[in-house]
Amino acid sequence: MIELANIRKAFNQGRHNEYWALHGIDLSVEAGKVTAFRGPSGSGKTTLLTIVGCLSRPTEGRVRFKGEDISGLPERFLTDIRRQSFGFVFQQFNLIKGLSAVDNIILPGMPTGRSRRNLVERADELLDQLKLGHRSRARVEWLSGGEQQRVAIARALINDPQVIIADEPTANLDTALSREFLAILEGFTAAGKTVLLTSHDPLVVESSAVHRVIGMRDGRLTAD
Amino acid sequence: MRPWLEKQLHLIDFTLASLARRKTKNVGLLLAYTLIVFVLASLSLFTHALRSEASYVLAGSPEVILQRMVAGRHDLIPPGYLDKIGRIRGVQKKEGRLWGYYYDPVVNANYTFMARPASEVADGTIMVGSALARERGLAPNNTISFRSYAGKLFGFTVAAVLSPDSELLSADLVLLSESDFRRFFEYPEGHYTDIALSVANPQEVRTVAAKLSAALPDSRPILREEVLRTYQSLFDWREGIVLTVLAGAILAFAILAWEKASGLSAEERREIGILKAIGWETGDVIRMKVWEGLVISLTAFLLGGIAAYVHVFHFGAAVFAPVLKGWSVLYPRFTLVPAVDGLQIATLFFFTVVPYTAAVLVPIWRAAITDPDAVMRA
Amino acid sequence: MLFQPAIIALLLAAGLAVLMLAGAAPFAVQVIRHWDIGSGSERQLALERRTYLFSTLLAFVLVAQLAALLLFVFNADRLAAMFVGAMCAVGTLNVNAWGFPSLLMQTAVFFLAAMWLALNHVDTLARDYPLVRIKYALLLLLLPVLATNFWLELKYFLGLKANVITSCCGSLFSGEGKTIAAEASGMGPGPALVLFYAGLALAIGAALWHWRRASRLSGYATLAASAAGFVASIVGVLSFVSLYIYEHPHHHCPFCILKPEYGYQGYALYVPLFLATAAGLGAGAIQPFARIASLRAVLPRVSARLAGLAAAGYTAFAALATWFVLHSNLILIEH
Ligand SMILES: Nc1ncnc2c1ncn2[C@@H]1O[C@H](COP(=O)(O)OP(=O)(O)O)[C@@H](O)[C@H]1O
Numbered sequence: 001m002i003e004l005a006n007i008r009k010a011f012n013q014g015r016h017n018e019y020w021a022l023h024g025i026d027l028s029v030e031a032g033k034v035t036a037f038r039g040p041s042g043s044g045k046t047t048l049l050t051i052v053g054c055l056s057r058p059t060e061g062r063v064r065f066k067g068e069d070i071s072g073l074p075e076r077f078l079t080d081i082r083r084q085s086f087g088f089v090f091q092q093f094n095l096i097k098g099l100s101a102v103d104n105i106i107l108p109g110m111p112t113g114r115s116r117r118n119l120v121e122r123a124d125e126l127l128d129q130l131k132l133g134h135r136s137r138a139r140v141e142w143l144s145g146g147e148q149q150r151v152a153i154a155r156a157l158i159n160d161p162q163v164i165i166a167d168e169p170t171a172n173l174d175t176a177l178s179r180e181f182l183a184i185l186e187g188f189t190a191a192g193k194t195v196l197l198t199s200h201d202p203l204v205v206e207s208s209a210v211h212r213v214i215g216m217r218d219g220r221l222t223a224d
Numbered sequence: 225m226r227p228w229l230e231k232q233l234h235l236i237d238f239t240l241a242s243l244a245r246r247k248t249k250n251v252g253l254l255l256a257y258t259l260i261v262f263v264l265a266s267l268s269l270f271t272h273a274l275r276s277e278a279s280y281v282l283a284g285s286p287e288v289i290l291q292r293m294v295a296g297r298h299d300l301i302p303p304g305y306l307d308k309i310g311r312i313r314g315v316q317k318k319e320g321r322l323w324g325y326y327y328d329p330v331v332n333a334n335y336t337f338m339a340r341p342a343s344e345v346a347d348g349t350i351m352v353g354s355a356l357a358r359e360r361g362l363a364p365n366n367t368i369s370f371r372s373y374a375g376k377l378f379g380f381t382v383a384a385v386l387s388p389d390s391e392l393l394s395a396d397l398v399l400l401s402e403s404d405f406r407r408f409f410e411y412p413e414g415h416y417t418d419i420a421l422s423v424a425n426p427q428e429v430r431t432v433a434a435k436l437s438a439a440l441p442d443s444r445p446i447l448r449e450e451v452l453r454t455y456q457s458l459f460d461w462r463e464g465i466v467l468t469v470l471a472g473a474i475l476a477f478a479i480l481a482w483e484k485a486s487g488l489s490a491e492e493r494r495e496i497g498i499l500k501a502i503g504w505e506t507g508d509v510i511r512m513k514v515w516e517g518l519v520i521s522l523t524a525f526l527l528g529g530i531a532a533y534v535h536v537f538h539f540g541a542a543v544f545a546p547v548l549k550g551w552s553v554l555y556p557r558f559t560l561v562p563a564v565d566g567l568q569i570a571t572l573f574f575f576t577v578v579p580y581t582a583a584v585l586v587p588i589w590r591a592a593i594t595d596p597d598a599v600m601r602a
Numbered sequence: 603m604l605f606q607p608a609i610i611a612l613l614l615a616a617g618l619a620v621l622m623l624a625g626a627a628p629f630a631v632q633v634i635r636h637w638d639i640g641s642g643s644e645r646q647l648a649l650e651r652r653t654y655l656f657s658t659l660l661a662f663v664l665v666a667q668l669a670a671l672l673l674f675v676f677n678a679d680r681l682a683a684m685f686v687g688a689m690c691a692v693g694t695l696n697v698n699a700w701g702f703p704s705l706l707m708q709t710a711v712f713f714l715a716a717m718w719l720a721l722n723h724v725d726t727l728a729r730d731y732p733l734v735r736i737k738y739a740l741l742l743l744l745l746p747v748l749a750t751n752f753w754l755e756l757k758y759f760l761g762l763k764a765n766v767i768t769s770c771c772g773s774l775f776s777g778e779g780k781t782i783a784a785e786a787s788g789m790g791p792g793p794a795l796v797l798f799y800a801g802l803a804l805a806i807g808a809a810l811w812h813w814r815r816a817s818r819l820s821g822y823a824t825l826a827a828s829a830a831g832f833v834a835s836i837v838g839v840l841s842f843v844s845l846y847i848y849e850h851p852h853h854h855c856p857f858c859i860l861k862p863e864y865g866y867q868g869y870a871l872y873v874p875l876f877l878a879t880a881a882g883l884g885a886g887a888i889q890p891f892a893r894i895a896s897l898r899a900v901l902p903r904v905s906a907r908l909a910g911l912a913a914a915g916y917t918a919f920a921a922l923a924t925w926f927v928l929h930s931n932l933i934l935i936e937h
């Protein structure tokens with residue numbers, strides 16, 4: 001599904017504080033599976049996810065998505081691919097305060113030109129599935145941490161993506177909520193979605209919901 | 225077409241919600257914007273109304289006025305002068321006019337006294353302009369006396385107060401009969417102040433004027449279209465001067481808009497980052513921000529425009545009146561005829577929306593190019 | 603110079619456009635020199651972000667230019683009261699030698715900006731920015747055009763002196779003169795009618811052909827036919843449409859129809875005409891790049907849509923003009 005060849009990424013290139021966060025990553029991600037990246041802080045996990053998820057472009061190397069080389073695409077097209085094929089769940093949830101749960105969920109659908117009715121219907125469906133239907137019109141800052149994460153997950157699903165990308169999804173959750181998240185994760189696999197996540201939470205990386213764990217250190221992959 | 229429209233609707237939706245969320249920040253800008261529109265619109269509405277007032281008044285005045293010059297100064301028309309003109313093709317009517325200024329020490333103002341045929345104003349009566357009537361507390365059938373320059377006291381009955389329709393030029397006017405006029409000013413019999421000629425075809429006015437100059441070398445013809453032009457440029461010029469003074473304010477406003485647009489709060493920056501991360505493109509964010517600018521501009525334009533309209537046409541432009549009128553000590557109180565036209569609105573647009581847009585373009589772009597991966601590095 | 607708000611506004615707008623584009627020029631040079639789509643380097647990413655700024659800027663200049671064009675004519679019409687012999691915009695524009703060149707230049711800027719935006723639009727649809735260098739080179743060429751526009755406007759307004767005796771539509775479009783304008787207006791209503799409808803039919807036909815086929819040939823045909831249609835339309839307005847609107851057999855003037863006395867009918871005519879011509883020229887302007895691999899699929903779609911817009915605009919213009927003629931009380935040609 002996703003293939004990375006010799007991916008390198010530099011920050012502040014050509015300046016005195018130039019820093020290479022990734023040093024030649026080769027990787028092939030299987031469709032329909034949950035892959036987890038584990039590694040110490042600063043090892044380049046997030047950077048790798050941003051490249052896989054078309055949030056940024058590699059400085060060097062090739063990214064292929066469903067057989068197509070997308071490494072040199074302009075932002076417009078990367079964004080197009082991103083909003084159709086990828087859903088994102090962030091560590092900080094990153095919801096927009098002051099908007100209701102539903103209004104947050106439909107945000108990724110807005111640039112696609114789907115009608116509001118259509119989007120809101122789908123958002124309500126997703127919230128029902130995530131057992132949050134009763135809070136759909138509540139402003140997000142009034143929701144608890146677990147509820148906020150479910151809103152963020154619903155938002156990641158609004159455009160029905162094939163790939164879900166989650167950066168440290170359980171870092172702000174207690175054990176009970178983390179287990180709930182793992183249950184949702186199994187639901188994704190059942191629905192045939194591909195999941196990429198980073199975590200150093202043993203509860204996640206050792207769970208049966210995760211099919212493959214890849215270690216990272218200093219911008220390189222270590223053994224599985 | 226359909227998805228495009230839906231998308232714009234979404235963007236407007238989001239913009240309105242985000243404006244509502246940041247009321248306090250936007251209210252300041254909106255107020256400044258509205259104030260600028262208000263000031264400029266008042267200025268433009270007021271001068272335009274004065275202009276139309278002037279042309280309205282002049283529309284009833286003769287096409288050509290002939291003055292006699294002696295040693296380069298305006299002098300009386302001697303008896304027989306009128307007949308020397310003879311017949312000129314195109315001139316429909318010619319008549320001598322009698323008018324003069326009178327200084328009223330009671331209210332420290334100058335009045336214009338003008339003689340009318342006895343059929344219009346009977347001996348012993350006068351018609352007065354409305355501002356004058358107000359100032360001296362006159363109503364029809366009241367009597368008033370003026371002390372003539374010769375020191376004699378004359379009493380008049382007010383027959384009527386002139387309609388306030390176009391106050392600008394009639395405000396300080398006193399109409400009286402010809403014989404009263406001559407007695408009051410001790411004006412020599414047979415002499416006139418000037419000669420009015422009416423010319424039907426506007427194309428012939430210049431030819432008529434040329435012929436008059438040739439026939440009476442000691443005369444000076446004054447054309448109505450030239451007076452109109454002088455008024456027009458006088459008002460334009462005044463408006464331009466005030467505008468130059470206001471240029472500083474417009475600049476200050478543009479700087480404020482620039483600052484507001486570039487000084488995004490951490491919260492706004494984060495929001496744009498989120499939008500970019502979840503699938504909005506730079507162009508989408510720019511479009512959303514352009515809608516925001518349009519909403520703000522339109523609101524300010526409407527609010528400021530309506531306020532200016534009320535200010536000018538219901539409160540007589542209280543703020544600007546002293547700067548823009550004032551060739552007479554006696555300020556007419558205006559009930560200006562409401563008049564708005566496309567040119568004013570277009571010009572106003574150029575002085576407000578264009579500087580605003582130019583000022584916020586670059587900051588909008590700066591905000592929109594936030595890296596989509598920025599939110600993952602909080 | 604007449605110290606007058608609309609004049610200040612126009613100079614402000616023209617000056618601002620030059621300033622903005624001049625400020626952007628160094629970055630255009632950078633794009634031309636350093637563009638490398640294959641690279642993921644930070645400089646390349648920065649250049650790509652800049653392209654958004656340019657598109658927005660030019661769109662702004664285009665919209666402001668269209669508004670300025672309207673204001674320019676509107677104001678010239680209003681200023682006619684200031685000049686002896688001027689009854690409408692023609693008289694004002696004739697006050698000095700810079701009036702008509704300035705008007706033509708503004709029209710040119712409008713059409714050039716429209717063509718640039720058409721080019722820019724197709725470029726953003728391709729995955730590899732195939733036209734980026736051409737686009738920014740053209741942008742640099744646009745700068746002197748805008749500067750000339752500003753200069754002409756400045757010359758014209760500085761040279762406006764009240765009480766100048768000028769000649770107005772009566773003499774310029776009299777039909778007896780030796781100028782091009784006079785030739786155009788002096789054309790008999792019969793031939794002019796034929797030219798007008800033939801030109802518009804050609805423009806609409808070419809645009810429709812391109813709308814259906816979107817071939818390169820039809821694209822160039824649309825470009826040529828749009829230019830011809832524009833000229834034919836203006837000649838038509840001069841020689842007979844205006845006469846019908848004024849209901850006067852000798853008043854040839856393309857500007858008086860903008861006056862309130864004639865219900866601003868001119869704006870209803872000119873706005874669709876200008877938009878249609880801009881779209882038609884845009885459709886043609888992108889044709890040289892139709893063979894580029896990454897554009898082969900998207901370019902025909904865009905240019906077909908532009909041609910559709912052009913066809914609709916010309917049709918609206920023709921229908922309105924015909925309607926004005928039929929509803930007039932003037933009879934020029936006996937049936
Ligand atoms: N925008 C940036 N500018 C400079 N350095 C960065 C930037 N983003 C990340 N880095 C550096 O890249 C390295 C990898 O970061 P990251 O991918 O966030 O690691 P992880 O997610 O594994 O903790 C870190 O040392 C970080 O400081």
Ligand SMILES: [Mg+2]
Pocket residue numbers: 045046167
């Ligand atoms: Mg991280």
